[in-house]
Amino acid sequence: MSVIAWSSSFSPIAGLDLESELRQQQQELVGRAELDGRLQAPFARAAWVPGREPSVDPAISLSGISKAYGARQVLSDFDMQIERGSFVAIVGRSGCGKSTLLRLLAGLEQTDRGSVGAVGRNGALQTRMMFQDARLLPWKTVLQNVMLGLPRRDAAQSIARARAVLDEVGLSERANDWPAQLSGGQRQRVALARALVHRPELLLLDEPLGALDALTRIEMHSLIERLWREHGFTAVLVTHDVQEAVVLGDRVVLIEDGRIALDQTVALARPRARDSAAFAALEGRVLQRVLRNETGAHGQPSAIEQEIALSEVRWAV
Amino acid sequence: MPSKKVFVERSLPWLLPLLILLAWELSTRSGTLSSQILPEPLAVVKAAWQLLQSGEMWSDVKVSGARALAGLAVGGSLGLILGLGTGLFKPLEIVLDSTIQMIRNIPVLATIPLVILWFGIDESAKLFLVALGVFFPLYINTYHGIRAVDRGLIEMARSYGLSGWALYRDVILPGALPSILVGLRFGLGLMWVTLIVAETISAQSGIGYMTMNAREFLQTDVVLVGILLYALLGKLADVLAKWLEYRLLRWHPAYQREALA
Numbered sequence: 001m002s003v004i005a006w007s008s009s010f011s012p013i014a015g016l017d018l019e020s021e022l023r024q025q026q027q028e029l030v031g032r033a034e035l036d037g038r039l040q041a042p043f044a045r046a047a048w049v050p051g052r053e054p055s056v057d058p059a060i061s062l063s064g065i066s067k068a069y070g071a072r073q074v075l076s077d078f079d080m081q082i083e084r085g086s087f088v089a090i091v092g093r094s095g096c097g098k099s100t101l102l103r104l105l106a107g108l109e110q111t112d113r114g115s116v117g118a119v120g121r122n123g124a125l126q127t128r129m130m131f132q133d134a135r136l137l138p139w140k141t142v143l144q145n146v147m148l149g150l151p152r153r154d155a156a157q158s159i160a161r162a163r164a165v166l167d168e169v170g171l172s173e174r175a176n177d178w179p180a181q182l183s184g185g186q187r188q189r190v191a192l193a194r195a196l197v198h199r200p201e202l203l204l205l206d207e208p209l210g211a212l213d214a215l216t217r218i219e220m221h222s223l224i225e226r227l228w229r230e231h232g233f234t235a236v237l238v239t240h241d242v243q244e245a246v247v248l249g250d251r252v253v254l255i256e257d258g259r260i261a262l263d264q265t266v267a268l269a270r271p272r273a274r275d276s277a278a279f280a281a282l283e284g285r286v287l288q289r290v291l292r293n294e295t296g297a298h299g300q301p302s303a304i305e306q307e308i309a310l311s312e313v314r315w316a317v
Numbered sequence: 318m319p320s321k322k323v324f325v326e327r328s329l330p331w332l333l334p335l336l337i338l339l340a341w342e343l344s345t346r347s348g349t350l351s352s353q354i355l356p357e358p359l360a361v362v363k364a365a366w367q368l369l370q371s372g373e374m375w376s377d378v379k380v381s382g383a384r385a386l387a388g389l390a391v392g393g394s395l396g397l398i399l400g401l402g403t404g405l406f407k408p409l410e411i412v413l414d415s416t417i418q419m420i421r422n423i424p425v426l427a428t429i430p431l432v433i434l435w436f437g438i439d440e441s442a443k444l445f446l447v448a449l450g451v452f453f454p455l456y457i458n459t460y461h462g463i464r465a466v467d468r469g470l471i472e473m474a475r476s477y478g479l480s481g482w483a484l485y486r487d488v489i490l491p492g493a494l495p496s497i498l499v500g501l502r503f504g505l506g507l508m509w510v511t512l513i514v515a516e517t518i519s520a521q522s523g524i525g526y527m528t529m530n531a532r533e534f535l536q537t538d539v540v541l542v543g544i545l546l547y548a549l550l551g552k553l554a555d556v557l558a559k560w561l562e563y564r565l566l567r568w569h570p571a572y573q574r575e576a577l578a
Contacts, residue, residue, distance in 0.1 A: 108472065128477070133469065139569075140568070148474070148479070149479060178567075
């Protein structure tokens, strides 16, 4: 990859372009050997860490959030800020609290303590959520599903809007089919269209691609990335797949035991090449950190785990 | 030849019924089977034709049909409304549901002596029995249908700003509909059963009256016509219910035969 390619590439956060390019350049130059050597060492902190310092224009500010289900404390004293227009990927093991965090952001759950500050451009932050299963209404056609929640008074305009968004996800010719007639990937595309038709400022994605096959997932990654660029919403993605997190996120946030264990800025140019050395190094680094907790109190990966190529254990988490 | 194969496959199931009819006809003609026990099939056809000609059949069918529909309307709508109520509102469920589930275990036909004491033997007794018979399947299936609506879909709809009537119209009712229609089909079956019993006990008109009257005069052919009429009406109700399912559940994978082909 050349320097010219980087500078012409798109970076969604204004003011970050130069910094991210420099850092990426540096990563390319450092090379794999040195990165591997650094794996065991504490992370070199990026100059700008969104979660730790007040960001310029946060769409979401969480401060002191606590949430428990019965005796089980899911989130405790949780702080986080999410930059407007950024793409944040949240990874972590099952039950670490990442889905709860998303449900709190969506307003589907209430916090026990702490405050969720979600500020939209005109008052409340317009939020839509995409679920793990598409949750399409089986008794409504694809078009009717996309129109769910649109004003009924102006039906003609609602239909036009829904058709336009269906076209954006490439399903305009399936508008009159029933959801049962679609494949899993197509259903998630309809769910994406249904979320986007409301022009949300914040889109929450709760492992929406978890049930899809590998090829469909890659297609969905580029579709989500493209629509995120075009619509300019803030996106929060919860996923098990570290590679997916690195492909899509400006930041990859690892949650462990209800706290942020890692907040990694991903300064790679979009669309990200999965086969580049910098990508692999970053993915490996995050994965290593995710796995570290599993190996016990010492925080050292076991010999067996080190033998497994990191790209092969992407789904271990 | 595929068309020949289809013809054989279609006609083969009719072979046994036709043979039985033939054996029946022959055994009554030869006198092995007394016509007082079972009249020959041709005599049944003749009796049916006569009843049709005299207009008797049509007036009896009309009376029975009206009773059945009135009972269905009263019992069915009560079952639907109460089922929706207990399914949607927790307090109503707590107050009402266990009582209804207890009463449900009483066989409707066991209440006949009491019903005769309450209403006598006029129309209101028949209406009450049919309505009671239809009520329970519709109530139970509506209640469970609403209970079984996917919580995830309701959560999704709420997060998309649907609430109140819109949520009910777009999510809860369509979600419960397959179960409600099953209840309707059960209800239609019970509707005819209770009506037959009610009409057989006491009636001055209707199919049950026609058959009981014929029994007095040993007109076994007319009795058989009555039985066949009930069977036909039962089948008609079932076909209508099926058609309704097909119309209303077009979205359901089980009703999308043409889409799969």
